[in-house]
Amino acid sequence: MTIRHTKALRRAAEQAAAPFxxxxxxxxxxxxxxxxxxxxxxTPGHGETFWEYRRHRTEDGAQAVDWRRSARGQHLFVRETEWEAAxxxxxxxxxxxxxxxxxxxxxxxxxxxxxxxxxxxxxxxxxxxxxxxxxxxxxxxxxxxxxxxxxxxxxxxxxxxxxxxxxxxxxxxxxxxxxxxxxxxxxxxxxxxxxxxxxxxxxxxxxxxxxxxxxxxxxxxxxxxxxxxxxxxxxxxxxxxxxxxxxxxxxxxxxxxxxxxxxxxxxxxxxxxxxxxxxxxxxxxxxxxxxxxxx
Structure with missing residues (x-):
């Protein structure tokens, strides 16, 4: 990639991001x-009361998996709290x-x-x-x-x-x-x-x-x-x-x-x-x- 091409890409990127x-x-x-x-x-506190289980999503990360619930089946699950839902x-x-x-x-x-x-x-x-x-x-x-x-x-x-x-x-x-x-x-x-x-x-x-x-x-x-x-x-x-x-x-x-x-x-x-x-x-x-x- 030439220097000229790199500069052109940079200018295009700056123009594209300018409105943000x-x-x-x-x-x-x-x-x-x-x-x-x-x-x-x-409101006071974040409402850690358990709400329900939901299927794990990629963006949740491994740390969010409830391994005990997930072990019962073939899918990964996450514990969703009341605050997270509301x-x-x-x-x-x-x-x-x-x-x-x-x-x-x-x-x-x-x-x-x-x-x-x-x-x-x-x-x-x-x-x-x-x-x-x-x-x-x-x-x-x-x-x-x-x-x-x-x-x-x-x-x-x-x-x-x-x-x-x-x-x-x-x-x-x-x-x-x-x-x-x-x-x-x-x-x-x-x-x-x-x-x-x-x-x-x-x-x-x-x-x-x-x-x-x-x-x-x-x-x-x-x-x-x-x-x-x-x-x-x-x-x-x-x-x-x-x-x-x-x-x-x-x-x-x-x-x-x-x-x-x-x-x-x-x-x-x-x-x-x-x-x-x-x-x-x-x-x-x-x-x-x-x-x-x-x-």
């Missing part, structure tokens, strides 16, 4: 401001092409989602809770290590739908999903049903760009699908489609709201032209017994 420190710094600033108005969620929070930021949308002078939806979840992760970590990026970082971890691993995944991870559909989580965990939820409500209903089957509960943070909700376009306008799978749509007078568009948008939002209510999940909606701190505060409060309807 910036997003983390913004998230930490927001978490600090939110923390001034909230109290830590940590204090695990899994976070997921949608990485689909549509989340790369951002109006002028506003953040991309995926970046705002990442910042909100990273700030929430910081608050939870300070409160002694264990966190993980759903389907991307393995078991939930506490402390700075858990925060660093989770934050990097939220900023740079793929955010694939399969992470929601196939994730291996502890029972009765809490989950926060940040997305624009533009997939059909039936699709999301099936995903939440699977998570509910494990005893999980959670929050949906719906990220909306103002242009999606307001449809401010006028005159000849070209609309392109983010994935590039379909041909662009060109409207000669975009304003003529505004009324119908807003009706369809409202219907979809209503269907997502009904789906979340049926599944027993809290739905929060956040526009990227509003301060991220409002969404973080709402998320933090919604993880408590009470919930808010709109961030």
């Amino acid at each position: 420190p910036a997003l983390l710094a913004e998230a930490e600033r927001i978490a600090a401001s939110v923390a001034l108005g909230t109290h830590g969620r940590r 204090n695990a929070v899994y976070l997921w930021r949608d990485g689909s092409p549509g989340m790369a949308l951002g109006s002028k002078n506003l953040p991309l939806k995926k970046d705002r989602a990442a910042v909100c979840l990273m700030a929430l992760a910081s608050l939870l970590s300070r409160g002694g809770e264990r966190i993980a990026a759903l389907g991307e970082t393995g078991r939930a971890r506490a402390g700075r290590t858990g925060l660093d691993i989770t934050a990097r995944a939220l900023a740079e991870g793929p955010g694939a739908a399969k992470s929601v559909e196939q994730a291996d989580i502890v029972r009765h965990a809490r989950i926060v999903l940040a997305s624009d939820f533009l997939d059909p409500p039936e699709t999301w209903g099936a995903r939440l049903a699977r998570l509910n089957a494990s005893g999980a509960s959670g929050i949906l943070l719906r990220i909306v760009d103002p242009a999606e909700e307001d449809f401010p376009f006028a005159g000849r306008t070209r609309f392109a699908e983010p994935s590039g799978h379909s041909a662009p749509l060109v409207l000669g007078r975009a304003e003529d489609a505004r009324e119908n568009y807003r009706r369809v948008w409202a219907e979809h939002g209503g269907a997502i709201t009904a789906m979340a209510r049926k599944a027993g999940w809290t739905l929060l909606t956040h526009r990227t032209d509003r301060p991220a701190g409002t969404a973080v505060l709402a998320l933090h409060q919604a993880l408590a017994p009470r919930a808010m309807e709109r961030a």
